[in-house]
Amino acid sequence: MQISFVGLLICAGILVIGYYCRAPLIIGLIVSLAFGATAVMTLSAIGGSSPLIYTFFAALLITAVVSRRRMWRDLGHVFGKIRPVWVLTGLMLYAVVGAWLFPRFFAGQTSVFVQAAMRRGVIEAPLAPVSGNITQTGYFVLGGITAIALCVLLLQENRLESIRRGFLLWCSVHVVFGFLDLLGKIAGAGDILWPIRTASYAMLTEVIENGFWRITGAASEASSFGGGSLVCLSFCYVYWRKTKSRVAQALAFLLLVLLLLSTSSVAYVGLAVLSIPVALSIWWSFLxxxxxxxxILIIALLALAAVTVLAIVLYDEEFFAPFVHLIDSMVLNKASSASGQERAYWNIKSLQAFVETGGLGVGLGSSRASSWPIAVASQLGLVGGVMMVTLLLVILRGMGSLKGHIDSETNAVVSSVQACALGSVAAGSLGAGSADPGMIFFIALAVISTSRVNARRSRDATLRTIQLGQPAPLAYRPATH
Known part of the structure; x- marks a missing residue:
């Protein structure tokens, strides 16, 4: 095991910021997600895996909850009030058992794509136990336990302010690193963020696509950075629309610029998908x-952009030729490229493995796909897939009919975290190789689940007060929207 001193220094800095904001563990966990290529250590015993620094904060958060004097009572409260936690626990157990059993039970009966042991890259091989069964299952279980620990903390007292600060700080750090990376490359300095890239996997940080530098920020490659930009943009946009926050508005604009400059097909397609509900919302408001x-500002800016583009084209028809070639190669013809065909073949083999294992799956970490839903089906099988869909539906539902029993700020934070998680799912559906939905998914699950419990508590208190013939207390009166 090799400790990363750079990773530890960054962790210490994040802890200081979190302590200043009076929530070092919650804020630290969220902000650490901005460092997608910074490891806290390298574990050579399990294939050279290098856990990122968010795992350090997740472990600290879990330790803090476990060390509480009333830990068992708090856990009982969580499992008694939040039914999705039972589904999450069942899914974690199924993932652990499946990661150990299925690669051995179905060994050699199907072929999968796995990370090469002695050289970089992904190779096709007969199904067999691999180090990914340990590492990816470990990350998945860590995320699930973190969600339960967050439920304990969020049920005890209102910590949504810490959640809000954490997400805004994460988005701010992501923006800063994105522009630093871009400016360094434009200035000819290359990858100026290389000192913080301590993870052991391949770093595709100095790549040019059709004359454009690919932005990687603090991530390991442009697609990861583009996906992160999409996730952060989802949070900032919804929070801005809900609260009119100028900070969120500015961050949303900067994130949109970085996303457009990222040269990431995941970011471009994901933005197109997430723009549909935005357009429908504006159209409904108009009707x-x-x-x-x-x-009105959004429509005006889009109209101004369209007029500007038209004027430039009339002046110089070849001005946007490099941009057209970029979109053509990264989006329109992506599927016909060698990389696109290779990833499509990964998905075909993953679906084939699902069928050849009788719908049980090959086990978490046994294979590599290029789409999160396909990875869930091939690795977790039908049973695990149903449980995962159940948790996804919890996030999709959000507060539902309980919105009227929470204040406007709580509704804004919960809705923004929900949008962030859905953005993460959208990005993962376009390129994720593992069935692990990521830490954002688990954080959103905890925030939404506990907020629903608190809203039901407020609703019940209001009903009891009304039945007694007294006016509802201010703290429990439904929010007006």
Whole structure:
């Protein structure tokens, strides 16, 4: 085991910021997600795996909850109030058993794509136990236990302010590193963020695509950075629309710029997908005659951009030729490229493995796909897939009919975290290789689940008060929207 001193220094700095914000563990966990290529150590005993620094904060958070004097009572409260936690626990147990059993039970009966042991890259090989069974299952279980620990903390007291600060700080750090990386490359300095890239996997940080530098920020490659930009943009946009926050508005604009410059097909396609509900929302506001000034601003900016592009094309037809070639190669013709065909073949083999294992799956970490839903099906099988879909539906539902029993700020934070998680799912569906949905998914699950419990508590208190013939207390009166 090799300790990364750079990773430890960054962890210490994040802890100081979190302590200043009076929530070192929650804020530290969220902010550490911005460092997608910074490891806290390298574990040579299990294939050279290098856990990223968010695992350090997740472990600290879990330790803090476990060391509480009323830990068992708090856990009982969580399992008694939040039914999705039972599904999450069952999924973790199924993933652990499947990661050990299925690669051995179905060994040699199907072929999968796995990370090469002696050289970089992905190779096709007969199904067999690999180090990924340990590492990816470990990350998945860590995320699930972190969600339960967060449920304990969020049920005990209102910590949504810490969640809000953590996400805004994460988005800010992501923006800073994105522009630093871009400016360094434009200035000819190359990868100026290489000192913080301490993870052991391949770093594709100095790549040019059709004359454009690919932005990687603090991530290991442009697609990871583009996916992170999409996730952060989802949070900032929803929070801005809900609260009119100028900070969130500025971050949303900067994240959109970085996303457009990222040269990531995941980011471009994901943005197109997530733009559909935004466009429908604005169209519904227009039809109902309730458009606000922010929606008018969005339409005005889009119209101005369209007019500007048209004017430039009329002046110089070849001005946008490099941009057209970039979109053509990264999005329109991506599927016909060698990389696109290779990843499509990964997905085909993953679906084939699902069928050849009778729908049980090959075990978490046994294979590599290029889409999160396909990875879930091939690795977790039908049983695990149903449990994963159940948790996804919890996030999709959000607060539902309980929105009226929480205040406007709580609704804004929960809705923004929900959008962030859905953005993560969208990005993962376009290129993720593992069935692990990621830490954002688990954080959102905890935030939404506990907020629903608190909203039901407020609703019940309001009903009891009304039944007694007294006016509802201010703290429990439904929020008006």
């Amino acid at each position: 109902s005659g309730r458009m606000d000034k922010d929606e």
